Amino acid sequence: MADRPDQLIRSGADLELRQLKLLVAVAEAGSVTAAAAALGTTPAKLTLRIRRLERMIGAPLLAAEPAGKLFTETGELLLEHASAVVPQFDRMLTAARAGLERPVAQIRIGSVPTPVLPRLIREVGVRNPDAGLTVRTAESAAELAEALLREELDLGLLRQDAVRERPLEWVSVATEPLVVGIPSGHPLGVPDSLTPAALSRQRCVLLDQTVQPRTRALLAAFADAGADPRLCYADSEWAVLCLGYGAGILTVTAPPTRPMPDTSYRPLHCAATNSTLVLAWTDDGLLAGCLPLVRAAMTRAHAEHLRALLHSRP
Secondary structure (H helix, E strand, O other): OOOOOOHHHHOHHHOOHHHHHHHHHHHHHOOHHHHHHHHOOOHHHHHHHHHHHHHHHOOOOEOOOOOOOOEOHHHHHHHHHHHHHHHHHHHHHHHHHHHHHOOOOEEEEEEOOOOOHHHHHHHHHHHOOOOEEEEEEOOOHHHHHHHHHOOOOOEEEEEHHHHOOOOOEEEEEEEEOOEEEEEOOOOOOOOOOEOHHHHOOOEEEEEOOOOOOHHHHHHHHHHHHOOOOEEEEEOOHHHHHHHHHHHOOEEEEOOOOOOOOOEEEEEEOOHHHOEEEEEEEOOOHHHOOOHHHHHHHHHHHHHHHHHHHHOOOO
16 A cells, blocks of 8 residues: 555654654665764664654655665655755754854943942943943043043043043033042041141042042142142052051042941042043944933932942941
């Protein structure tokens, strides 16, 4: 009796792609023996796997006398469909793997030390959930501005003096004073605010002027006030804070990213040393549309942090 094509449908839901590949391999090799060698198995094992497929289909697939036709009518019919399905499935897998390997869009953020950097990362991430985020920090805003111009960064949280004369797009986030860190028990006490003149003859740690332009403005303010503080310098905000805390002396920095314990922070009233924190970019790209919202959130976060910092007492 001839094989009935409708038998192919009877158990089709149980077929596996690897089983269909066996038939294609036999057809391409021209025999079970050659197919087994190509698949790295033995003819007996390959035949056994094809017999399992035959039981699932309910009809023979290999011809009883291979000297003539290699497949039965049912085998030919199944092979016809397998020859279409197997390459299509392989193409699907190739496309899927290509999709997985496609690099995820990255938003590269650069920032000077500031306590609101975590908020910036969160705001950008929430509004770009499919993008990856990388962060680079540096004491020098000028260094980060140049990285933006070289397209090594997409967004910078910088200070205005670094962007004013560079071809960058930017919006202001907040104006911030320098703050004086006063260790607990310091003879100066904890006044509501301080002027450069009030620091005369006090031991103070400043950020080196090679990385912080505001230090030059502060030195000029000391000179204008006739003040002669005893100064020492460090090359990073963290080093300034640690040195001041360890030596029990005053620190003068931007609002610190990690305030020291047992330390009060008070604003330095000196307009010449105030600075504007800005968001800067060259091409909004992935950030298009979200920058106004990010900027508004950053402004609120900065105000909240500064208020909490300047009203705290050890």
